[in-house]
Amino acid sequence: MTTINLPTILRQHTGGAKKITASGRTVGEVFAAIGSEYPKLGEQLTSPDGGLPIFVNVFLDDEDIRYLDGLDTVVDENADITILPAVAGGR
Amino acid sequence: MAMTYQEMIALAKAEIREIDPATLERRIGDGTAIVDCREADEFEQGAIRGARLIPRGLLESNIAMQIPDRSTPIAIYCAAGARSALAAKVLQDMGYTDVVSMAGGFGRWKSEGRDWAEPVTLTKEQKIRYSRHTLLPEVGEAGQAKLLDAKVLLIGAGGLGSPAALYLAAAGVGVLGIVDFDVVDSSNLQRQILHNVDRIGMPKVESARETLIALNPDVKIRMHNTRLSAGNILEIMSGYDVVVDGGDNFPTRYLINDASLHLEIPVVHGAIFRFEGQASVFHPYEGPCYRCLFPQPPPPELAPSCAEAGVLGVLPGIVGSIEAMEAIKLILGIGEPLVGKLLTYDALEQEFRQLKLRRNPECPACGDREQPPAIVEYDDLCMPAGTVARTT
Structure with missing residues (x-):
């Protein structure tokens, strides 16, 4: 099982949970598993063309999966995934 | 046995290594810590660029804070090479393993026409106000001067x-x-x-x-x-x-x-x-x-x-x-x-x-240093408008 750290803005889709777990050999498989359990969250983690999500960045441990193998990045058992949204607030 | 000042200097010089100004000049920037052991008012009127001030009277108490690693190469100087010989001896006794004293001191350095500068100095009030900064070896008076600038x-x-x-x-x-x-x-x-x-x-x-x-x-x-x-x-x-x-x-x-x-x-x-x-x-x-x-x-x-x-x-x-x-x-x-x-x-x-975070080689904004992005008013979509030739 892989732990996924969710930002505040996406916790509305998990009943407030900050961390969820899901299984999968790759990031894409983990996201598919998330999508079947939390469809609204799954929508935010996919793009219409089946590629990487557009509005959030995905980190496997501390590495951006855009610079690994994208959704095909293999997920180690002990790795965790962090979803990072852009945040504008400052005032 | 009572000793004269001259005898003490001679004794110290016998136990330390001295280098001439030309040798010190070659060592600037190679990781050698250059320590000026004169008094603050002498230092302020001109010093070797990059030297740090640790007056002779504060040497024993401050050196470990300023230079914690006792294997750091240290070149120490004063006005004429006497105080720095005593200082080098003290540093050796304290366990510093690579200490040299500059023969002839800053006087000889200057008379040989070598590079020096007037260190930026803080006013009396600033020395008090920023003392907790200047005590930090990573900041010092030079760093505080950078902040003020x-x-x-x-x-x-x-x-x-x-x-x-x-x-x-x-x-x-x-x-x-x-x-x-x-x-x-x-x-x-x-x-x-x-x-x-x-x-x-x-x-x-x-x-x-x-x-x-x-x-x-x-x-x-x-x-x-x-x-x-x-x-x-x-x-x-x-x-x-x-x-x-x-x-x-x-x-x-x-x-x-x-x-x-x-x-x-x-x-x-x-x-x-x-x-x-x-x-x-x-x-x-x-x-x-x-x-x-x-x-x-x-x-x-x-x-x-x-x-x-x-x-x-x-x-x-x-x-x-x-x-x-x-x-x-x-x-x-x-x-x-x-x-x-x-x-x-x-x-x-x-x-x-x-x-x-990694730099995206394809980034439409920073991908080409000679072509920074055009400065345009963004709406909520913030889409890039292309780039322009660098003018600044």
Whole structure:
């Protein structure tokens, strides 16, 4: 099982949970598993063309999966995934 | 057996190594710590560039703090080579293994026409005010002088801008520019600690100025009571050493990024949402830029503002203070600034994490240094408008 750290803005889709777990050999498989359990969250983690999500960045441990193998990045058992949204607030 | 001063010098010189000024000059910049063991008033009238002052009388008590590693090569000098011979002997006795004294001292160095400079010195008042800084070997009087000479532009005198401005002013940053078009409102005061109830209705830049000059009259405040736009951003930002971004919307953040790529000024980034914060340093062409990280902004439902979603008042205090720290590190050239790293903070979990950020070689904003992005007014979609040839 892989732990996924969710930002505040996406916790509305998990009943407030900050961390969820899901299984999968790759990031894409983990996201598919998330999508079947939390469809609204799954929508935010996919793009219409089946590629990487557009509005959030995905980190496997501390590495951006855009610079690994994208959704095909293999997920180690002990790795965790962090979803990072852009945040504008400052005032 | 009683000894004369001359006998003591001769005894010390017999037990230490001496080098001539030409040899010391060749060692500048090779990792040798050059220590000037004269008195402060002698040092202030001229010293070898890069030398640090540790007066002979403070040598034993201060050396371990200034140079903790006893294998560090040390070259020590005084005015004529006598005090430094005694000093070198003391350092050897204290376990420093690679110490030399410069024969002839600064007098001979100068008479041989070698390079020297008048160190920037602090006034008596400044020496007291900044003493907790100058005690730090990483800062010292030279570092404090750099801060006094630095110019930092703060975008926003709000949640992030308040603590950043207060700490940068307290630190003695010479010029603080502040951009904000808003006026103080009572709903700001839960977090925007630059302002107070007497200032409600006053432009934030003016309120900020009053607070900051009361804290530190050394600091010059430049007020920009205006909204940043494509038309004014280059003029406002140019001339600053560091920009601290405490803005609250995506169009401004992308605009600041574009302008920073034109002017090649590092931007200290901070952003907050409810209990979460982010901080990074976008150093043009040395690390990723804001658009490398976020090629486009999220739709409004994914990024509500603090006004819509709330924010715990202490959160910008923490993130804005981190921004001030990063700005000071950039000015002093110390430590590892958050270039290519995003620090995330979760206040409820009290958890800090660092994520690695990479420069996107295909980035439409920073992909080509000779073609920075065109400066355009952004709508909520913040789409890049293409690039222009570098003019600055």
